[in-house]
Amino acid sequence: MRMFFAGLLLLNVAFGLWYWFMYEPVTVQPPRADHGVEMLRLVSEQQQIEDTDHPVAQVQQHAAVSTAESQPAPTPKPDVTAEPAVTPKPDVTAEPAVTPESVATPKPAVTAEPPPVTASNDVPEQAVQARVSKSRNQCYLMGVFEQRQAAEYRMTEMHALGYIAKVAIQYTQKANYVVYLPAYPSYAEASVVTEQLRERGKQDFQILAIKGQKNSISLGVYSRPGTAEIRRREIAALGYEPVVAPIYGEPSGYTIEFRKKDGSELDENEKDFLLISEKKLTIDTVKCGS
Numbered sequence: 222m223r224m225f226f227a228g229l230l231l232l233n234v235a236f237g238l239w240y241w242f243m244y245e246p247v248t249v250q251p252p253r254a255d256h257g258v259e260m261l262r263l264v265s266e267q268q269q270i271e272d273t274d275h276p277v278a279q280v281q282q283h284a285a286v287s288t289a290e291s292q293p294a295p296t297p298k299p300d301v302t303a304e305p306a307v308t309p310k311p312d313v314t315a316e317p318a319v320t321p322e323s324v325a326t327p328k329p330a331v332t333a334e335p336p337p338v339t340a341s342n343d344v345p346e347q348a349v350q351a352r353v354s355k356s357r358n359q360c361y362l363m364g365v366f367e368q369r370q371a372a373e374y375r376m377t378e379m380h381a382l383g384y385i386a387k388v389a390i391q392y393t394q395k396a397n398y399v400v401y402l403p404a405y406p407s408y409a410e411a412s413v414v415t416e417q418l419r420e421r422g423k424q425d426f427q428i429l430a431i432k433g434q435k436n437s438i439s440l441g442v443y444s445r446p447g448t449a450e451i452r453r454r455e456i457a458a459l460g461y462e463p464v465v466a467p468i469y470g471e472p473s474g475y476t477i478e479f480r481k482k483d484g485s486e487l488d489e490n491e492k493d494f495l496l497i498s499e500k501k502l503t504i505d506t507v508k509c510g511s
Contacts, residue, residue, distance in 0.1 A: 361507065369390075397467070
């Protein structure tokens with residue numbers, strides 16, 4: 222058995238020596254590249270081919286020579302370092318020559334004429350404006366309520382609906398107008414004023430003793446406001462300051478003066494809605510501020 226292993230060892234040693242000295246490595250020829258394209262090689266392979274007189278080197282040299290002959294001569298590239306010629310720019314500061322042709326003749330200004338106004342166009346527009354103005358200034362009177370509380374309750378409901386409303390009082394008789402001098406601090410001072418009026422030829426005056434107007438001087442009661450205004454001016458010309466105030470009788474009922482916020486008209490549906498719970502009331506159109 223020892224001899225067998227010793228022989229086997231010697232056989233391996235002999236094969237190794239033969240492989241080391243007698244075996245020549247086979248160089249694999251690389252594939253051919255496209256025409257005109259050099260084959261890529263490692264630096265070590267290129268150095269090996271140049272050092273040995275191998276047929277592959279001759280083939281590579283022959284391919285390089287044929288490629289150089291078949292390619293056209295390269296076109297020389299322009300010198301990019303050379304500065305291009307600079308074209309002189311025109312002097313923008315220089316004023317251009319003025320010629321008769323270059324001077325534009327100013328054209329007269331054209332004034333647009335307003336369109337002619339005709340009566341046929343104005344009348345409809347004025348009529349429309351009048352109707353719009355009238356429709357934007359409509360006031361109404363609802364009544365008559367027998368009790369003030371009922372009128373004020375309905376006024377509150379109308380405020381909630383967006384109306385502008387206030388309660389007005391109706392009286393049993395038409396209002397009269399009184400002209401008077403406001404109350405003086407004492408009866409003696411009021412008497413001095415009445416003596417002065419008498420000396421100047423004025424009549425129809427009286428010192429009042431009613432509550433709220435004590436020691437004031439009444440200068441007359443008139444049924445028309447115009448007549449009361451004439452009396453006021455007459456006394457004012459003497460240096461006094463009389464006042465005109467209406468006088469009413471006993472209240473006979475209450476009404477509600479109201480209107481829309483935009484002043485537009487009420488339609489029939491709106492009137493029916495406002496009167497739905499008050500069959501005895503009516504709504505009349507009145508002049509605002511009356």
